[in-house]
Amino acid sequence: EPEVTQTPSHQVTQMGQEVILRCVPISNHLYFYWYRQILGQKVEFLVSFYNNEISEKSEIFDDQFSVERPDGSNFTLKIRSTKLEDSAMYFCASSELGYNEQFFGPGTRLTVL
Amino acid sequence: DAKTTQPNSMESNEEEPVHLPCNHSTISGTDYIHWYRQLPSQGPEYVIHGLTSNVNNRMASLAIAEDRKSSTLILHRATLRDAAVYYCILRHDSSYKLIFGSGTRLLVRP
Numbered sequence: 001e002p003e004v005t006q007t008p009s010h011q012v013t014q015m016g017q018e019v020i021l022r023c024v025p026i027s028n029h030l031y032f033y034w035y036r037q038i039l040g041q042k043v044e045f046l047v048s049f050y051n052n053e054i055s056e057k058s059e060i061f062d063d064q065f066s067v068e069r070p071d072g073s074n075f076t077l078k079i080r081s082t083k084l085e086d087s088a089m090y091f092c093a094s095s096e097l098g099y100n101e102q103f104f105g106p107g108t109r110l111t112v113l
Numbered sequence: 114d115a116k117t118t119q120p121n122s123m124e125s126n127e128e129e130p131v132h133l134p135c136n137h138s139t140i141s142g143t144d145y146i147h148w149y150r151q152l153p154s155q156g157p158e159y160v161i162h163g164l165t166s167n168v169n170n171r172m173a174s175l176a177i178a179e180d181r182k183s184s185t186l187i188l189h190r191a192t193l194r195d196a197a198v199y200y201c202i203l204r205h206d207s208s209y210k211l212i213f214g215s216g217t218r219l220l221v222r223p
Binding site: 004029033035041042043044045048055058090093095098099101102103104105106107 | 145147151155156157158159162199204206208209211212213214215223
């Protein structure tokens with residue numbers, strides 16, 4: 001069964017450093033998403049992406065964040081200058097069309113020291 | 114974004130049916146009702162969704178009240194693997210983002 005994959009599974013970085021989280025969505029899916037979940041808190045929507053453009057973004061998704069589909073398979077989330085409060089589990093998701101169910105990856109745990 | 118209200122936790126016995134309620138009194142006519150679940154240490158997983166009519170799939174059934182102000186997710190025979198946090202989410206027709214609440218933590222007793 002096709003699945004969304006994410007790398008790395010755990011990323012440790014120093015405050016102020018840039019990180020790139022990588023995702024490989026399901027191959028025939030057209031819509032891509034990033035969510036995050038701070039430990040013990042709710043899953044929060046960050047951004048949705050379709051046709052090489054951001055479709056929607058939340059207030060969390062400020063200028064420190066960017067997304068890119070650099071090739072036909074990867075979807076990345078970049079955080080330019082990490083803060084302690086960026087420590088969270090980051091989930092990538094994809095859907096065939098926007099209104100279809102979203103398939104989530106296993107997540108990348110980001111720890112900012 | 115329309116709000117949903119769910120109990121914080123529920124318990125069930127293995128192999129018994131489970132009814133997980135959700136109130137969404139401010140739902141609009143173009144809000145879809147989605148259910149996702151999150152097993153421990155995993156990403157969310159789609160369960161089911163509907164608009165007005167009851168829905169069935171291999172995982173669960175979704176019963177939607179006639180006035181659409183509440184819905185119930187039904188797991189017909191709970192297994193230990195169904196222990197998870199279940200989220201009831203309203204998704205507006207014009208948006209594809211999912212806004213998660215706190216959900217209901219389901220404990221399944223063997």
